[in-house]
Amino acid sequence: MLMIFLRSPSKTKTITTIHDLTWKLYPEYHTKEVIEAHTIKLEKTIKYGDEIIVDSENTKNDLLKLYPQVDKNKVHVIYPGVEERYKEKLKVPPKTAGKQKSKVDEEKSKIIFEKYLKNNIRSTFYVSRYILYVGAIEPRKKP
Numbered sequence: 001m002l003m004i005f006l007r008s009p010s011k012t013k014t015i016t017t018i019h020d021l022t023w024k025l026y027p028e029y030h031t032k033e034v035i036e037a038h039t040i041k042l043e044k045t046i047k048y049g050d051e052i053i054v055d056s057e058n059t060k061n062d063l064l065k066l067y068p069q070v071d072k073n074k075v076h077v078i079y080p081g082v083e084e085r086y087k088e089k090l091k092v093p094p095k096t097a098g099k100q101k102s103k104v105d106e107e108k109s110k111i112i113f114e115k116y117l118k119n120n121i122r123s124t125f126y127v128s129r130y131i132l133y134v135g136a137i138e139p140r141k142k143p
Contacts, residue, residue, distance in 0.1 A: 013050075013051070014045075014048065014050040014051070015050060015051045015052070015053060016041070016042075016045040016050050016051070016052050016053070017052075017053045017054075017055075018042075018052060018053070018054050018059060018063060019054075019055055019059065020059055020062075021059065021062045021063060021066060023035050023038045023039075024038070024039075024062075024066055025062065025066075042067070046067060046069060046070055049071065049074065050074070051074050051076065052070070052074055052075045052076065053076050053077075053078050054075060054076070054077055054078075055077070055078065055079060055080050056077065056079070057077055059077075060075050060077050063075060
């Protein structure tokens, strides 16, 4: 598998985001291709002195420990977040926790589906008992 990483001209400022370094810390749980791809990308990031965003202090510490040549002033911790407008939760009253959702919760779910999901999927079928998970299936994760 050939991996090609395109870069802007060398004078262009670039930012790289690193979520974790599990591919380096626990290579036995990653494919050879994933390890090679991340290694190449990170080597280029370091070579060109890119700014680096990590989403935890732990990842920053791992990065600086594994790659002491990285300028610590170019590593910035920015925690993942959600805009305030998305924070409204579908609250289940305590007495019904673990039981069937209330009508109010069902209506809130439908409103969210209509607003954010309906036009992004091919089907208009709506089922309130499912949650969509967007992630990767890797040997280290259970499908």
